[in-house]
Amino acid sequence: xxxxxxxxxxxxxxxxxYQEDYEYVFYDKLHQHEEIQLSFIAEGExxxxxxxxxxxxxxxDVLAFDGNLPHVFKxxxxxEQKSLMLTLFFTRNSFGDDFFDLEExxxxxxxxxxxxxxxxxxxxxxxLEDAFISLKESSKLERFVILLxxxxxxxxxxxxxxxxxxxxxxxxxxxxxxxxxxMNYTMNQYDQSISLEKIAExxxxxxxxxxxxxxxxxxxxxxxxxxxxxxxNACKLLVNKKELPVSEIAYQCGFGNxxxxxxxxxxxxxxxxxxxxxxx
Numbered sequence: 001x002x003x004x005x006x007x008x009x010x011x012x013x014x015x016x017x018y019q020e021d022y023e024y025v026f027y028d029k030l031h032q033h034e035e036i037q038l039s040f041i042a043e044g045e046x047x048x049x050x051x052x053x054x055x056x057x058x059x060x061d062v063l064a065f066d067g068n069l070p071h072v073f074k075x076x077x078x079x080e081q082k083s084l085m086l087t088l089f090f091t092r093n094s095f096g097d098d099f100f101d102l103e104e105x106x107x108x109x110x111x112x113x114x115x116x117x118x119x120x121x122x123x124x125x126x127x128l129e130d131a132f133i134s135l136k137e138s139s140k141l142e143r144f145v146i147l148l149x150x151x152x153x154x155x156x157x158x159x160x161x162x163x164x165x166x167x168x169x170x171x172x173x174x175x176x177x178x179x180x181x182x183m184n185y186t187m188n189q190y191d192q193s194i195s196l197e198k199i200a201e202x203x204x205x206x207x208x209x210x211x212x213x214x215x216x217x218x219x220x221x222x223x224x225x226x227x228x229x230x231x232x233n234a235c236k237l238l239v240n241k242k243e244l245p246v247s248e249i250a251y252q253c254g255f256g257n258x259x260x261x262x263x264x265x266x267x268x269x270x271x272x273x274x275x276x277x278x279x280x
Contacts, residue, residue, distance in 0.1 A: 016144055017089040018135050024082050026073040030176070030183040035089035036115065037065040038150065040132035044083025047074040047232055049183065050118045051163030052218045054228045056236065062121040062128050063162070064111075064154070067091060069118055070179070071162075074187045076236070086132045088147055095144075108151045118162035124153050164219075178203050179217065190229050191254045196222065230254045231268050234261070238277040246273045 017035070021027070026046070045058040050071045057063065057073070065071055075083050092100055092112070099105070100112065121128060131150050135143055185202045186194065199222060200210035214222045230253040237249045244252075250261035250273075265273050 015094040019087045021085040025075040030072045030180045032070045034067045039063045039087040042084040046076045053163040065118045066115040119159040122158045124157040239280045
């Protein structure tokens with residue numbers, strides 16, 4: 001199965017797909033698919049990469065991705081508990097070419113406008129959780145009705161964008177494999193020293209060609225991306241591992257010295273690691 005583009009398993013005549021991912025690790029390869037994705041994280045946490053932006057996801061989050069928006073979940077390993085994600089997949093044309101343009105659905109048009117960069121819902125979480133959980137025991141007709149209800153709730157809810165830059169061209173299979181390999185290597189080796197020569201080798205490119213290639217598709221340098229990934233993982237350790245000193249967290253996240261870690265952390269998060277920990 002090709003990773004980019006990724007094919008959502010779909011029964012022949014189903015316009016709306018309901019899927020449960022109950023795994024120790026979600027599908028952790030960079031991928032895109034033509035369907036819009038609406039997901040509720042029922043259990044689990046980890047790192048989320050969408051377009052040019054690295055963030056975290058956790059239990060209770062509701063996430064929305066536009067069709068063909070590249071993204072990757074990196075689950076936080078937990079051998080004692082599986083992660084659970086409940087998802088609806090559909091396209092703008094699933095229910096007819098002009099369905100979502102009907103006057104009766106005009107109040108949910110802003111959902112599609114916000115969808116371009118992906119977003120996380122930051123309010124109305126309880127009612128959205130109830131709606132997603134009800135999907136499992138619902139008929140196909142009831143799921144369609146629930147989808148419309150979810151879209152209406154999300155339209156009124158507060159949202160946080162998941163990305164600020166999206167590469168407009170769809171990835172070819174070869175490009176997809178290259179970016180998948182780069183993302184996979186980086187997310188698994190971020191705590192080690194990664195040179196531009198090494199990551200260019202992973203991409204099967206020269207260093208100069210890779211730097212231009214990555215910057216064009218993410219709007220940032222590879223070193224910027226790697227630093228942001230390390231900082232996001234440091235944030236999780238600062239909150240969840242109170243017993244670890246800041247210096248140890250810096251080392252575990254791939255920073256060679258504490259002063260560089262403190263400087264990079266403050267530049268990205270606007271506060272020192274110690275202040276971030278105290279606030280959480």
